[in-house]
Amino acid sequence: MLYLTATLQSLFSTLRQSLKKPTTVEYPKVVRPRAPRLRASFALTKDAAGDENCIGCKKCEKVCPSEVIALTTVKKPSPITGKSRGYASDFTLNLQGCIICELCVQVCPTDAIVMVQDQEKPGFSREDLVLTMDKLYDNGEKKLRLSWANASVLAEHQNPERKHA
Amino acid sequence: MGHLIANAWLRGLVHGALLITVLMTAVAWISWFERKFAARVQSRLGPTMVGPAGLLQPIADAFKMFQKEDIIPRGADSLLFRLAPPLTLFLSLATAAVLPIMPGMLASDLDIGVLYALAFSGLLAFPIWVAGWSSANKYALLGGMRMVAQGISYEIPMVLCALVPVVVTGSLSLSEIVKYQAAHHWLVFWPPGIGVIAFVLFFTTALAESNRIPFDIPEAESELVAGPTTEYTAIRFGLFASAEYAHSVVSCALASALFLGGWDGPVLPPSVWMLLKTAALFVIVTWVRWSLLRLRSDQLMALCWKYLVPVSLALVLGAGAWVYVVG
Amino acid sequence: MASTAAVSSKARASSTEASLTPTRAFVPDPYLDLATYAAAADLLTLSLGPQHPSTHGVFRVVLYLDGELIVKAVPHVGYLHRGVEKLCEKLSYSNVTPILDKNDYVAPMCNEQAANMVFEQLLGVEVPLRAKFVRTLLAELQRIASHLLWLGTFAMDLGGALGGGTSVFMYCFRERELILDLFEELTGCRFHYNTHCIGGNRHDIPAGYPALVHQSLDLIEARLLEYLGMLEHPIFRDRTRGVGTVDAELALELGLTGPLLRASGIDHDLRRDAPYHVYDLLDVNVICDDGGDCYARYKVRLQEIAESIRLSRLLIDNLPAGPICSTKPLSGVTQFKITSGQAYVAIESPRGELGTWLIAGGKGMNPYRMKLRPPSLHALAAVPYLFPRHTLSDAVAILGSLDPIMGEADR
Numbered sequence: 082m083l084y085l086t087a088t089l090q091s092l093f094s095t096l097r098q099s100l101k102k103p104t105t106v107e108y109p110k111v112v113r114p115r116a117p118r119l120r121a122s123f124a125l126t127k128d129a130a131g132d133e134n135c136i137g138c139k140k141c142e143k144v145c146p147s148e149v150i151a152l153t154t155v156k157k158p159s160p161i162t163g164k165s166r167g168y169a170s171d172f173t174l175n176l177q178g179c180i181i182c183e184l185c186v187q188v189c190p191t192d193a194i195v196m197v198q199d200q201e202k203p204g205f206s207r208e209d210l211v212l213t214m215d216k217l218y219d220n221g222e223k224k225l226r227l228s229w230a231n232a233s234v235l236a237e238h239q240n241p242e243r244k245h246a
Numbered sequence: 247m248g249h250l251i252a253n254a255w256l257r258g259l260v261h262g263a264l265l266i267t268v269l270m271t272a273v274a275w276i277s278w279f280e281r282k283f284a285a286r287v288q289s290r291l292g293p294t295m296v297g298p299a300g301l302l303q304p305i306a307d308a309f310k311m312f313q314k315e316d317i318i319p320r321g322a323d324s325l326l327f328r329l330a331p332p333l334t335l336f337l338s339l340a341t342a343a344v345l346p347i348m349p350g351m352l353a354s355d356l357d358i359g360v361l362y363a364l365a366f367s368g369l370l371a372f373p374i375w376v377a378g379w380s381s382a383n384k385y386a387l388l389g390g391m392r393m394v395a396q397g398i399s400y401e402i403p404m405v406l407c408a409l410v411p412v413v414v415t416g417s418l419s420l421s422e423i424v425k426y427q428a429a430h431h432w433l434v435f436w437p438p439g440i441g442v443i444a445f446v447l448f449f450t451t452a453l454a455e456s457n458r459i460p461f462d463i464p465e466a467e468s469e470l471v472a473g474p475t476t477e478y479t480a481i482r483f484g485l486f487a488s489a490e491y492a493h494s495v496v497s498c499a500l501a502s503a504l505f506l507g508g509w510d511g512p513v514l515p516p517s518v519w520m521l522l523k524t525a526a527l528f529v530i531v532t533w534v535r536w537s538l539l540r541l542r543s544d545q546l547m548a549l550c551w552k553y554l555v556p557v558s559l560a561l562v563l564g565a566g567a568w569v570y571v572v573g
Numbered sequence: 574m575a576s577t578a579a580v581s582s583k584a585r586a587s588s589t590e591a592s593l594t595p596t597r598a599f600v601p602d603p604y605l606d607l608a609t610y611a612a613a614a615d616l617l618t619l620s621l622g623p624q625h626p627s628t629h630g631v632f633r634v635v636l637y638l639d640g641e642l643i644v645k646a647v648p649h650v651g652y653l654h655r656g657v658e659k660l661c662e663k664l665s666y667s668n669v670t671p672i673l674d675k676n677d678y679v680a681p682m683c684n685e686q687a688a689n690m691v692f693e694q695l696l697g698v699e700v701p702l703r704a705k706f707v708r709t710l711l712a713e714l715q716r717i718a719s720h721l722l723w724l725g726t727f728a729m730d731l732g733g734a735l736g737g738g739t740s741v742f743m744y745c746f747r748e749r750e751l752i753l754d755l756f757e758e759l760t761g762c763r764f765h766y767n768t769h770c771i772g773g774n775r776h777d778i779p780a781g782y783p784a785l786v787h788q789s790l791d792l793i794e795a796r797l798l799e800y801l802g803m804l805e806h807p808i809f810r811d812r813t814r815g816v817g818t819v820d821a822e823l824a825l826e827l828g829l830t831g832p833l834l835r836a837s838g839i840d841h842d843l844r845r846d847a848p849y850h851v852y853d854l855l856d857v858n859v860i861c862d863d864g865g866d867c868y869a870r871y872k873v874r875l876q877e878i879a880e881s882i883r884l885s886r887l888l889i890d891n892l893p894a895g896p897i898c899s900t901k902p903l904s905g906v907t908q909f910k911i912t913s914g915q916a917y918v919a920i921e922s923p924r925g926e927l928g929t930w931l932i933a934g935g936k937g938m939n940p941y942r943m944k945l946r947p948p949s950l951h952a953l954a955a956v957p958y959l960f961p962r963h964t965l966s967d968a969v970a971i972l973g974s975l976d977p978i979m980g981e982a983d984r
Contacts, residue, residue, distance in 0.1 A: 082774075083444075084808070085808050085809050086806075087806045087807050087808075088534070088538060088806070090802050090803075091537040091538055091737065091802065091803045091806055092533055092537050093733070093801045093802075094534060094537070094799060094800050094802050095287045095533065095537040095737075095740055095803065096533075098287060098288075098289060098799070098800065099283075099286040099287045099289075099745065100741070101289055103285070103286070103289050103290055104290075104747050104750070105289070105290045105291050106291075107291060112302065116754070116756070116757040116758040116761065117758065117779075118758065118759070118760065118776070119757060119761050119762075119763035120761040120762060140904075140905055140906075143906045144665075144668065144903075145907070146664055146665070146668040146671055146672055146903070146904045164403055169430050170670070171961065180671055180672075180674075180675075180765060181762060181765065182671030182765070182767040183761070183767055183775075184667070184671065184767070184903065186907075187758075187775070187903050188903055188904055188905060190904070195761065196761070203468045213953075218497075228761070228762075230761065233901075235775060235776075235900040235902060238775065238776055238897060238898070238902075239770070239773065239774075239775060239776045239896075239897065239898035239901075239902040240896065240898075242896065245341075245649065283741075284740075286745035287740055288739065288740050288744070289743060289744070289747055290743065323582065384617060384619050385619075388619075388641070388965065391640075392641075418662075426635075436727070459732070459736035459737060460736075460737075460808055462736065465968070467626050468626050468627040468729060468730045468731070468732075468738070468969050469627070469965055469966050469969050470965075471625065471626060481745065498980065517620060535736055535737070536736065536737055536739070536740050536767075537737045537803065538736065538737040538806065538808060539728065539731045539732035539736070539737050539738055539804075539806065539808045539809055539812065540731060540732050540736060540738070540808070540810060540966075541808055541811070541812070542811070542966040543641055543966060544641070544964060545811050545812075562597065
């Protein structure tokens with residue numbers, strides 16, 4: 082008897098749950114709103130004049146805990162200003178080993194590397210998930226929603242003198 | 247009673263073929279229904295991709311089942327291993343032969359229809375045990391052992407509960423029982439009280455016979471991986487799955503024929519009533535499955551032998567007394 | 574030869590006598606059952622795991638079965654060993670945090686906190702009050718999320734992947750998603766946050782966050798009540814009451830901590846007994862139960878969810894203003910150097926005492942040795958004591974109630 086009433090109660094509670102709107106969505110067709118701070122993939126940025134922000138300082142390569150960033154530096158005159166400074170001649174970020182820890186973004190002295198909210202599409206080969214320099218600048222230019230976070234914003238968050246309203 | 251087709255053999259063949267076709271098609275979309283139902287209960291969407299609302303999903307599943315690699319484990323008893331799945335499906339479908347769908351339409355109007363149905367349903371533990379034994383896998387073996395213990399135990403209260411309609415109507419023929427109900431009362435209400443309890447117990451034990459939660463200890467996934475079907479792949483596994491569904495549906499149909507008046511009902515044609523009642527019972531089966539946890543094997547046995555068997559015995563006695571006194 | 578054998582057998586006899594004397598602390602022999610078991614030769618050896626639906630990852634336990642009854646259980650751990658401690662010796666101090674996220678993957682916040690607290694202790698860095706509040710809030714939210722996941726998987730262990738257990742599992746995950754959404758809102762990630770750093774937190778609370786927290790907590794509180802009726806079923810009580818009983822002595826002997834210890838009737842909670850963060854400002858209700866069985870563990874964890882919801886509300890309402898980090902933002906890989914000293918910091922993770930022991934040395938770039946004390950490993954130590962005399966079905970329930978996370982047990 083106890084079993085029976087308890088079973089009816091269980092049936093009732095599942096019924097009540099089943100009358101609710103489903104919480105899952107049909108993913109590729111419907112995309113849930115994600116947090117504005119979402120970190121998903123990377124982009125390299127250019128400044129207002131179209132000059133690459135990256136100065137090839139290799140800080141991100143050194144700080145990366147899973148060692149997925151590799152870059153080579155070259156010193157050459159800027160195509161915009163003509164002044165000679167460091168550039169990354171090659172920059173690859175292997176997303177397969179990336180743990181999205183945001184440390185490379187945080188240490189960047191020129192806000193060159195940022196995280197973007199748009200997920201990289203899954204690929205059929207391993208190379209598809211290796212972000213080359215072209216892909217990274219492409220990510221930056223394709224008006225992907227840039228993440229809220231670049232090095233300056235993160236630094237402002239951690240500023241010991243930060244004041245709150 | 248005039249049958250649509252005069253020759254008994256031809257009638258059996260035609261109706262049997264019809265029944266199997268209907269049942270197997272139903273089983274395919276029942277799996278779709280169950281997935282959708284579970285999804286709604288669990289606040290998910292369920293199958294949506296194949297066809298409108300995922301309605302073609304069973305076909306895709308069937309194709310998938312056929313395409314998968316068929317593996318027979320080394321060390322398995324090859325003959326028994328191959329034999330078990332078709333035997334399971336055969337026994338589940340064979341039970342359906344005596345189901346009265348509408349007046350004059352049943353594959354075989356046996357005089358001992360109730361006995362036949364219960365016997366075949368009880369035999370079902372056997373091929374599943376064969377599957378568990380022949381797989382050369384310890385999980386499968388344990389699952390098979392549980393199946394035998396559970397099948398044999400729950401057969402007893404199930405038969406005793408089915409005896410109540412038999413005692414009241416005085417017939418072992420399913421179509422006679424339904425005709426009695428159409429003429430007098432549905433047996434779930436008659437004898438008052440006893441009928442309801444007998445129906446609930448019969449339904450519960452039928453759940454146990456067809457391995458549905460909360461009685462699915464033979465294939466308890468969280469303990470025995472997949473029980474007797476652990477080593478089965480491809481369409482052999484598919485046969486087991488469809489046999490389980492077929493058995494559930496047949497049990498529901500049996501319960502509605504025994505207690506809910508079978509084809510009896512106003513306005514709608516008889517076969518529709520029978521289908522509606524079976525469908526309603528199957529919805530309850532599914533609903534229970536996605537709402538309850540699983541019993542432990544010893545608790546399952548205790549429930550059967552300590553409560554269900556004595557109560558169902560008392561029900562048979564009560565029904566006998568009712569017939570003796572009231573008539 | 575003969576004499577040594579005689580001596581050793583005598584020694585064994587005396588040690589058996591010693592273990593039976595009531596004055597000594599309770600040390601049961603987990604394998605006693607097999608030695609005294611009459612039908613030892615007929616036992617079925619069943620290797621449960623490492624690939625099994627309910628071993629919570631890759632835990633393996635070899636069971637010796639008499640029918641359905643377990644006579645002996647021998648656990649094997651290490652299938653998920655990734656060498657995290659060794660890896661920490663190679664990484665700089667600021668790089669350890671994101672790696673430890675992967676340790677206890679159900680409660681990553683607590684792992685980050687334990688590591689950063691030990692670094693801060695050795696560096697002598699003070700954490701600002703706001704950061705302490707945020708850390709406490711994150712720890713409590715993480716506790717809710719972790720316990721919800723436990724409740725779901727436990728129900729699935731009892732109810733099967735294709736039954737009512739999955740319904741509860743799905744409901745729990747739905748509620749846990751709300752917490753993960755909160756974490757995503759704050760840190761940008763759902764699982765591996767890397768939001769703590771030495772001296773505070775890396776991400777400040779965004780605008781409108783308190784309202785979000787309240788909204789999610791209200792939802793969780795309401796929804797939990799809705800489907801608890803489903804679990805409070807006689808079947809659930811039959812499956813959990815009196816199953817896998819750990820008494821207080823055994824719990825202490827095995828080093829069980831957290832909900833497992835509290836369910837055995839020992840009133841111990843680091844949040845109250847050795848307060849860190851801002852727990853000394855809070856009045857933490859420590860939930861205890863005397864049962865010691867699976868049902869007691871279930872009740873303790875459920876009440877802890879309610880308690881954590883209460884604490885989280887308090888914390889988000891009283892969040893002080895101020896900086897969130899006391900150190901300069903990370904600008905290079907060798908920002909922090911610890912050349913000498915050692916420290917041990919233990920915090921109350923959802924599973925119990927999560928300890929981090931750090932020995933600094935060398936050039937101070939990396940930890941010389943980093944030892945993690947995972948509560949799950951100690952919980953798994955109870956397996957050989959709890960499984961015998963239960964059936965296979967109970968074994969799954971007991972393992973589920975221990976809430977082991979193999980990521981941290983095997984590290």
